[in-house]
Amino acid sequence: MRKIITGAALVLTTVLLAGCGSDDAPAAADKPATSAQPKAKPGGGSGEVKREVTLEVLGTGTSSVYYNLDTNKMEQVQLPWKKTATITLTTDAEKKVGHLVSVVPGSVPGPDGMLRAASCVITVDGKKVADNQDGKSNKPCEYKVK
Known part of the structure; x- marks a missing residue:
């Protein structure tokens, strides 16, 4: 019984982690590289x-x-x-x-x-x-x- 619960928990964890990763992958592919994005000013855009x-x-x-x-x-x-x-x-x-x-x-x-x-x-x-x-x-x- 313990083996079944441990196995089920492992499968469930793997599915959840894979599902979370797949949601982020398309969003990351759609964004340009961070070096191409303009740098935000530390003042929150309100200028120095x-x-x-x-x-x-x-x-x-x-x-x-x-x-x-x-x-x-x-x-x-x-x-x-x-x-x-x-x-x-x-x-x-x-x-x-x-x-x-x-x-x-x-x-x-x-x-x-x-x-x-x-x-x-x-x-x-x-x-x-x-x-x-x-x-x-x-x-x-x-x-x-x-």
Whole structure:
């Protein structure tokens, strides 16, 4: 009895697998090769979005600056300092969630001689989108570019 059930299951499995394969064969033969099909853009056909992003750290003298723009980097710079890059958003997720850009300014002497955070500003397509209130905020300048 076990041999009959095992044999029947094997025959049924073979028939089902052969039937599934035969349905796909004509459809695959009707389609052109994938190399002949145009490549879809990762953005789901809605195209890529480009934004010009500028990071600035204001003040005088030298300071360290950590930034996340087109790369993550820390530099010792002469103030005032400016870095501009074009951010390209290609996927729907990037367009919806955004691409985080940030700048963490180093310390500079304040009017009273005490060290304080340098002033930072982020602009996107010429519009100011973030700042640290002329160094009064202890948070870095950051913005999600969408």
